[in-house]
Amino acid sequence: MxxxxxxxxxxxxxxLFIFLELVCLVLMINHHHYQRVSYxxxxxxxxxxxxxxxxxxxxxxxxxxxxxxxxxxxxxxxSEVYRTDNFTDINSKEAVTDTLCDPKNNAPYIFHSxxxxxxxxxxxxxxxxxxxxxxxxxxxxxxxxxxxxLVGIVKNVSANYATVMTLIHKESKISALxxxxxxxxSLRWNGKSALMAQLxxxxxxxxxxxxxxxxxxxxxxxxxxxxxxxxxxxxxxxKGDSFYVLDIKLLTDxxxxxxxxxxxxxxxxxxxxxxxxxxxxxxx
Amino acid sequence: xxxxxGLNITRFIGLMLFQLFILNEIDLHNFINPYIYxxxxxxxxxxxxxxxxxxxxxxxxxxxxxYSNTLGIxxxxxxxxxxxxxxxxxxxQPRLGYNDIEDPGSAKLGFQWFISYAxxxxxxxxxxxFSVEAWGFSNLPQLGMRILSSFLVSMLMVxxxxxxxxxxxxxx
Numbered sequence: 001m002x003x004x005x006x007x008x009x010x011x012x013x014x015x016l017f018i019f020l021e022l023v024c025l026v027l028m029i030n031h032h033h034y035q036r037v038s039y040x041x042x043x044x045x046x047x048x049x050x051x052x053x054x055x056x057x058x059x060x061x062x063x064x065x066x067x068x069x070x071x072x073x074x075x076x077x078x079s080e081v082y083r084t085d086n087f088t089d090i091n092s093k094e095a096v097t098d099t100l101c102d103p104k105n106n107a108p109y110i111f112h113s114x115x116x117x118x119x120x121x122x123x124x125x126x127x128x129x130x131x132x133x134x135x136x137x138x139x140x141x142x143x144x145x146x147x148x149x150l151v152g153i154v155k156n157v158s159a160n161y162a163t164v165m166t167l168i169h170k171e172s173k174i175s176a177l178x179x180x181x182x183x184x185x186s187l188r189w190n191g192k193s194a195l196m197a198q199l200x201x202x203x204x205x206x207x208x209x210x211x212x213x214x215x216x217x218x219x220x221x222x223x224x225x226x227x228x229x230x231x232x233x234x235x236x237x238x239k240g241d242s243f244y245v246l247d248i249k250l251l252t253d254x255x256x257x258x259x260x261x262x263x264x265x266x267x268x269x270x271x272x273x274x275x276x277x278x279x280x281x282x283x284x
Numbered sequence: 285x286x287x288x289x290g291l292n293i294t295r296f297i298g299l300m301l302f303q304l305f306i307l308n309e310i311d312l313h314n315f316i317n318p319y320i321y322x323x324x325x326x327x328x329x330x331x332x333x334x335x336x337x338x339x340x341x342x343x344x345x346x347x348x349x350x351y352s353n354t355l356g357i358x359x360x361x362x363x364x365x366x367x368x369x370x371x372x373x374x375x376x377q378p379r380l381g382y383n384d385i386e387d388p389g390s391a392k393l394g395f396q397w398f399i400s401y402a403x404x405x406x407x408x409x410x411x412x413x414f415s416v417e418a419w420g421f422s423n424l425p426q427l428g429m430r431i432l433s434s435f436l437v438s439m440l441m442v443x444x445x446x447x448x449x450x451x452x453x454x455x456x
Contacts, residue, residue, distance in 0.1 A: 013334040017367040020342050024363065027349075027356030028416075120353065122314050124418060127353060191426065194314055 052117045052131060066258045073147035108267040109224055112136060114260050117161075121168065121194045121254045128152065128164040130260060138162045143222040143263040149251030150174070150229045151260055153222060162262075167229070168194050168254060176229055177217040178202070180209050184217055187229065187248065194254050197230065199246040206244075208235050214248055221268050288329055288387055296324050296344070304351050315430045318437040321348055322409045323445060325365050326402060327389045330382060334370060341366035354417070361413035368408060376401045395446070402442050410435045 008015070114136075118129035132138050134157045144151040144164045152166040165172055167189060174187040176199060183206050185199040199214060212232045218225025230248035237244050265271075303321040325341045332340075345359030352358070373388070378397060385392055388401065414431045421427065 013338070013367065013370075016335050016338055017363060020338060020363040021360055023342075024345075024356040024360035027359065030355075122317055123354075191423070192314060 062256060062258050065256050069147045070259065108265060110264040110266060112138065112262040112264065114138075114162075114262055116258050116260060119254065119257070124170050124191050126166045126168045126194070126254070127155070128166055128254075128257070128260070130162050130164060130262070131160070132262065133158050133160040133162050135159050137264065138262055139264075141222060142265075143227075144260050145223075145227055145263065146252050146257055146260050148228075148253065150216060150223065150227050151252050151254075151257065154262065164260075166254060167197055167250060167252070174223075174229070175217045175219045176214050177225075178206075178208075178232070179213045179215050181206055181212070184219075185246070187214070195250060196233070197248045197250055199232075199248050200243065202244045202246060204237055204242050204244055208232060208244060208246065210235075221265055221271055223263065224265075291387070292324075292328060295327060299324050300344075300347065303348065308352055315433045316437055317430075317434050318441055319406075319410070319413070319434070320438060320441045320445065322362070322365055322406055322438075323402075323442060325362060325369065326405050327387065329386045330373065330388055331386060334366075337369065338363055338366040357413065357416050360416055361409055364412045365405060365409045369405065372401065372404050372408075376404065389446075389449075398446055399443065402446075403439065406438055406442060407435055410438065 112132060114130040114132040116128050117131050120126045128144075128151070130144075138154060138157050140154055140157055142154045144154060150167060152164045152169070152172065154162050155165045156163045167174065167187070169189060170191055172187075172189055175184060176187045177184055178199075183202050185202045187197055187199050189197045202208070210232055214229045214232060216223040216225060216227040216229060228251055230250045232246050233249045234247040235244050236247075299321050303319065307318055307320060321344065324344055325337070328337060328340065341362040342359055345362030346355075348358040348362075349355045373382075376397065378393065382393075389398070410431050414427060414434070415421065418427050418430075
């Protein structure tokens with residue numbers, strides 16, 4: 001007993017080390033080690049406040065760029081309006097292909113605009129913090145887009161802030177569609193460059209047009225169909241594999257991203273209920 | 285002793301602010317994430333009890349984690365660094381011993397001594413941190429690149445720090 005106590009006394013640093021590492025491990029696992037820390041709620045609000053202050057400066061520096069982005073986006077919107085106006089007289093099915101802009105279609109999507117107040121781009125798990133939270137109707141698992149293209153998915157929400165898991169995040173996985181061949185694949189990120197992501201699961205018999213645009217498939221309830229994601233830049237296939245890995249140049253520049261839109265899908269519950277009841281029906 | 289305490293607290297605040305608001309904000313490259321805050325732990329008084337050192341390091345790590353969205357990762361790397369620090373100090377001990385020199389940053393220990401001490405500690409810290417961040421060794425070449433490139437930049441900054449603050453503060 002005496003020797004045991006002596007042993008414990010002598011090697012307490014080791015036990016303390018193991019204990020503290022276990023505490024860290026618990027902390028990591030509790031936050032899935034890639035999820036945004038909501039930590040103590042107060043701490044998050046405090047961090048959010050500081051982030052917003054810092055971002056005030058960044059905002060100023062990026063004004064010119066974000067102005068240009070907004071102008072470009074306005075142009076596309078105007079042309080969209082013009083197009084739909086022109087086509088309303090013609091009773092044609094192709095008149096409006098974009099469900100988002102079709103007033104008659106009663107599109108089930110609501111867009112909330114928000115500003116990016118903090119971001120990381122050089123980690124393996126990259127997040128944005130935006131200045132809208134549950135008070136503004138933001139919930140977890142909502143899609144986030146920018147003027148340029150897809151950004152990511154809302155992960156954690158506090159009262160006034162939310163964190164967004166971006167495309168450049170090791171756990172990010174988005175169902176995407178090649179716009180010319182209409183083939184589906186799964187978009188993930190290999191952790192190398194903040195400008196490129198990878199599209200998997202495109203069968204090798206599909207002819208891949210370079211510089212083709214990659215858009216969202218609309219299969220998940222998170223994003224509507226047809227939101228641009230990136231441009232196909234390179235294809236590769238490992239020996240013996242029957243699926244391509246495509247390098248996709250992302251349209252969203254996560255370094256300068258400033259204005260984002262959060263997509264709320266109002267029919268989400270209805271859709272999920274229907275799908276759940278169908279699956280349940282099959283089970284019986 | 286009081287002087288040493290004041291020095292450590294100033295260093296803690298200064299390096300923390302530098303790390304969080306400058307280094308973390310600068311985006312050099314996806315593979316380069318320099319960390320200078322381990323210096324806070326490296327330069328704590330030499331005779332600090334191991335448990336004290338570990339708890340303080342844990343605290344430093346949690347603070348960094350809280351602001352950089354990595355709860356637990358920096359803390360674990362800091363605790364690891366605190367755990368191995370006595371062994372590293374033993375390893376790089378000068379031929380004549382430490383002679384009651386409390387502050388590992390003291391100029392009496394020499395520039396070369398400091399660099400070899402910091403080299404080992406920062407390298408081990410980076411290896412530990414980036415392995416935990418990547419959550420495994422599944423992509424070893426990429427992990428290696430991240431460790432190496434970040435380490436080189438961190439080390440450069442440690443050397444700059446040493447050159448800047450050597451004469452004024454370290455001689456106690």
